[in-house]
Amino acid sequence: MVTITEIAQALGITPSTVSRALSGSPRVKASTKEAVLRKAAELGYERNVMASNLRKGRSDIVGIVVPRINREFFSSVISGAESVLNEAGLSVLICQTHERYEDEVRALRTLKNNRVSGVIMSHSIGSKDGTHILEILGDEMPLVQFDRVFSYLRGAKIVNDNFEGAYKATCHLVEEGYRHIGTLAGYLNSAAYALRLKGFRRALADAGLEPAAEYMDSIVPETGRAAALDALRSGCDALYSAGDFSALGAIRALQEAGSRIPEDFGIVGTANESFTALMSPSLSSLALNPRELGRQSAQAFLDGAADGEIIVPMELVIRQSSNHKQAICQK
Amino acid sequence: MVTITEIAQALGITPSTVSRALSGSPRVKASTKEAVLRKAAELGYERNVMASNLRKGRSDIVGIVVPRINREFFSSVISGAESVLNEAGLSVLICQTHERYEDEVRALRTLKNNRVSGVIMSHSIGSKDGTHILEILGDEMPLVQFDRVFSYLRGAKIVNDNFEGAYKATCHLVEEGYRHIGTLAGYLNSAAYALRLKGFRRALADAGLEPAAEYMDSIVPETGRAAALDALRSGCDALYSAGDFSALGAIRALQEAGSRIPEDFGIVGTANESFTALMSPSLSSLALNPRELGRQSAQAFLDGAADGEIIVPMELVIRQSSNHKQAICQK
DNA sequence: GACAAAGATACAAACGTTTGCACAAATTTC
C-alpha cells in the first residue's frame, strides 16, 4: 500500500505538503498540488481511511439504526439516505434492532465506538423512552430521528405529515361522492396514527360530515375484515384505513359480502405498499414517501442536525378502490 | 474519552499490559486482568476502534455491496448476513450500486479504502464481467458472492438451488394432476433463469411429459398476461413461472378470460414475493430464502471465504393457485 | 543456593495521517 510519505519522497517534498495538497488546502501552490495529484494517481495511492480517522478523531461513516432492514419502508429510507450521504463522501453503517431495546443499546454503542460522525435512527418498539440514546451518544454526536421519534430529545426529527395526509385522503373520499365515511385508525399510542385520526376527523368536519365509524384496532388484514363488515352493517359507504393491510382485509371482506368496489364502497389505505398496485381492484393509498424521508434525514445530518422537526408531505395515490365517479360514469 | 493509558496510570502499570488484558491475552496474570477490567468499567472505558484498526491494519467491518437495498430480496439477504456478523462482533457497511458498473467500482473502492475485513456482494446488471472486482480488491481481501455470481472469480459463492427448485415446482404441478404444463422462463442470459428452465424440463421429462409451451420473455406482469392467453389457446392447463410478477399477470389474464384457478388452470411462481400470499387466489411460489442466503454468505466469510459454491435449497410454498386436487374434491 | 525455565510486565516502535507552529521566500507597503 502506497502512503503519502512515499509520494513525498518521490517528489522531494514532505508528507505534510502532500497531505495538504490531497485535501485541497489553499496553502499549497497550484503547481505542487498538481504534481502531487499526478504522482498519487501514478502510484495508485489511496488514502488510508483508518489513519485519517484516528488523527481526525472521527470517521466518515454515518450510522443508521432501524428496527429491521428487510421492511420496504425502512430499506427505502436507508436507500434514500445512502444516496445523499454517498454524494457527500460518507458511508453508511447499518444496524438492526429487531425492535428490541437491548439490540438498540448495542447498536448505539457500536456506532459510538466506531466514532461515526452521526446517527440517523428510528427507535424500536421495545424502547419505551429515549433516555438511553443520549446516555450512550453523549452531547456531541449529531442525532437525527425519523418516523418514530422521541420529540423531547435534541437533534433533528423528520416525520411524515400524517395529519395533512389523512386529511387529503379523507377529502378525496368526500369529493368522490361518498358520504358515510369511517376509519380504521390503528394504534393510537403511536403519534403517527393519532395524527392520521385527527386529519380524518378534521376533513369530515370541514365537509360538514360526521365520522360514520372509528375502529381503533391494530392494522392487520383480520381486523380490517371485521371492521369492514361492521361498517357495512352500520351503513358506511367508505373507509379511510391508516394501514394498507387492514384495507386489504376490508376489501376482501366487502367483496365476499357482495359489495362492489368502488361503486358501492370506497377505500383508501396508507403506506402505498407495493401490493396495493397489484390487487384487483387496486388500492388507493396514502404514500409514506420513505426515500424522501431518508433523503431529508441525511440532509438534516449534513446541515448539522439542529433541533427541530421537518415535515415531509405525503402523496395520495389514487387507484381503483376509491375511483367512484369514474366507475359510475362508465356504466 | 478515556484511554488505555489512563487505565494504566490509575493502576500503575503500562498500556501494553492493559491492552493485553482487555484483549484476553494469556500473557497477563488473572489478578491483573481482573483489576484492569474493573478499572475499565469504573472509568467507562471504550476501545477506540479507529486506533485499533489502524494498528491492526484492518477494521471489524464487513462490506456488503448490492444493486439496491430497497428490494425485499436484497434487504433480506443483508438482514440475514447482519445477524450472523453482529453475533461475531462485526459490523456491516452497506453500498448500493443502483445496477450501475460505475457505482459498483466506487463502492468497492470505498470498502477497500475503509480496509474492511471482507466483501459480500451481488454484482450489478451493469457489470458484464467481474475483472474489476479483483482488480480493486486485490488478492488478499476475502470475497463472497451471492445470487449473481461470477463463477470464475476466487472466493465463496452462495446460490439458490434453482434447478432443484424448479424441478420441485414442476413436479408439484404434475402431482396435482395438470398435464399440459408450460413455463414463463425469463431472461436466459442469467444463470439462475437458465437453471430454472432446465429443472422444469427435467421434471417433465421424468414424468414422461413434453413442455407444452416455453416463453422466454422478461418476467413482468405484461408478458405474463400475453403468454398466459397464448398458453390457454394452445391447450395448456398449467404454468411454472420463473417470476412472481409474470405469474400475477398470467392469473389476471386467465381470470378475465373466464378460466378458474386452480380448477381449470394451475400456476406456480418464483420468489415468494410478499404479495403472493395476499392475492386472490393466493399464488403458490418457489421461495428464494434470501435470509438464509445472507446467513450462509456471512458464515462463508467467517469461515475464510474459501473457493467453492454453496447451494441453498429453495422451498416450495403451496397456496391456492396450484391446489388442484383439493379444489376439485371440495366440489 | 545457584541456575535455568517460565511467567508477567515494561519498553518502544510502529500504523499513516493531520495540523499548529515555525520558518523561509516572495511580494507588498510606505
Place this chain on the structure above:
DNA sequence: GAAATTTGTGCAAACGTTTGTATCTTTGTC
C-alpha cells in the same frame, strides 16, 4: 530599501492502540 505582509513548505507532535523484544520476577530443579 527596510519593514510588514503574504505565500508556500517543513518540522514534529500528536491520535490510541498493538506487538516484538527486552527485562524483571517468580518458580522449579538439582
